[in-house]
Amino acid sequence: MKLLTLAEVDVESCAPDGLAAPIARPEAEQLAGLLKAIADPTRLQLISFINTSSGDESCACNLTAPLGLSQPTLSHHLKVLTDAGLIEREKRGTQAWYRVNQVRWQQLSKLFEV
Helix, strand or coil: CCCCCHHHCCHHHHCCHHHCCCCCHHHHHHHHHHHHHHCCHHHHHHHHHHHCCHHHEEEHHHCHHHHCCCHHHHHHHHHHHHHCCCEEEEEECCEEEEEECHHHHHHHHHCCCC
């Protein structure tokens, strides 16, 4: 196995396309907010659990037990994700249902496309 030195690596060819041009301050602040919202293991688990649930949505009542969260902790994390626009909330009777905002998620993923 050959180790490459920094001089041998073409950084431009492996850098994500989303970083190929300077980012304006408002866009950088928006993207930083999204990254901050998902920079938590519990929130990443919530997003993956919701996205893989039946119908690509999940009732909040079904999220506490599988993730081992108390209701207040779950509510806090769901609010952070909702405020960032990464998940959407729909009230049905007394229950809140959540689904991943695919448009917002793709906006974030474009930052890392190669």
